[in-house]
Amino acid sequence: MLKIYGADLSSPSNKVRFVANELGLEYEYVKVNLIDGDNQKEAHLKLHPGGKVPVVNDDGFVLFESNAIIRYLADKAESLLYPAAAKQRALVDQWSDFVAQHIATAVGRVLMNRVFAPFLNQEVDERSLADGLSFLERFLPVVDAPLKEQRYLAGGELSLADFNLLSALDPVEVAQVDISGHLNITRWRQDLMGRDFYTKCHKSYGDVLAAMAGG
Ligand SMILES: N[C@@H](CCC(=O)N[C@@H](CS)C(=O)NCC(=O)O)C(=O)O
Numbered sequence: 001m002l003k004i005y006g007a008d009l010s011s012p013s014n015k016v017r018f019v020a021n022e023l024g025l026e027y028e029y030v031k032v033n034l035i036d037g038d039n040q041k042e043a044h045l046k047l048h049p050g051g052k053v054p055v056v057n058d059d060g061f062v063l064f065e066s067n068a069i070i071r072y073l074a075d076k077a078e079s080l081l082y083p084a085a086a087k088q089r090a091l092v093d094q095w096s097d098f099v100a101q102h103i104a105t106a107v108g109r110v111l112m113n114r115v116f117a118p119f120l121n122q123e124v125d126e127r128s129l130a131d132g133l134s135f136l137e138r139f140l141p142v143v144d145a146p147l148k149e150q151r152y153l154a155g156g157e158l159s160l161a162d163f164n165l166l167s168a169l170d171p172v173e174v175a176q177v178d179i180s181g182h183l184n185i186t187r188w189r190q191d192l193m194g195r196d197f198y199t200k201c202h203k204s205y206g207d208v209l210a211a212m213a214g215g
């Protein structure tokens with residue numbers, strides 16, 4: 001059976017679970033404890049030499065990098081989440097790459113400096129925090145605009161691009177990034193967060209964090 005190695009607060013790991021849920025795949029979710037450093041232990045390094053999550057093991061076929069994984073899973077299932085037609089596929093790739101480069105990274109910077117660094121007693125990098133916030137100010141309108149014209153990020157159909165954006169934005173409340181002014185993103189996000197693929201994974205990112213912090 002497919003095994004998904006991930007961590008509950010890892011957005012790329014959750015993205016893989018969202019997609020596997022949407023595809024209706026049976027899988028075993030194996031939690032890797034990043035705080036205890038289980039990702040740096042020999043058993044995990046055999047799966048991912050860089051010591052990261054997510055990783056999947058599909059009956060002996062081991063793959064890391066969340067976008068490579070979700071493309072593989074969707075292709076294997078011949079799913080329209082990753083359309084075969086060249087132009088449609090290119091648009092899904094375009095938005096997925098844009099989100100990964102410019103939005104997921106920016107949210108990650110804010111989350112790291114506002115939440116994880118203080119929690120782990122690490123120094124806050126003010127420059128990185130400011131950059132993250134300014135990238136979001138610049139790039140959130142870029143993904144808001146298509147969502148005004150069409151239901152989903154890459155067109156009229158749900159695609160892997162939506163899973164990229166949804167998982168990238170999952171921590172925004174926890175990171176105190178107010179996205180409510182982006183009305184199209186907000187509407188799109190509320191729709192997707194109510195779907196089974198999402199609620200099977202968690203109610204919200206904030207709930208997971210609160211549960212871990214004992215709140
Ligand atoms: N580009 C990678 C990012 C993977 C990544 O950075 N994972 C983090 C958790 S979100 C991790 O494993 N961190 C542990 C570490 O770096 O030691 C992907 O999309 O899969």
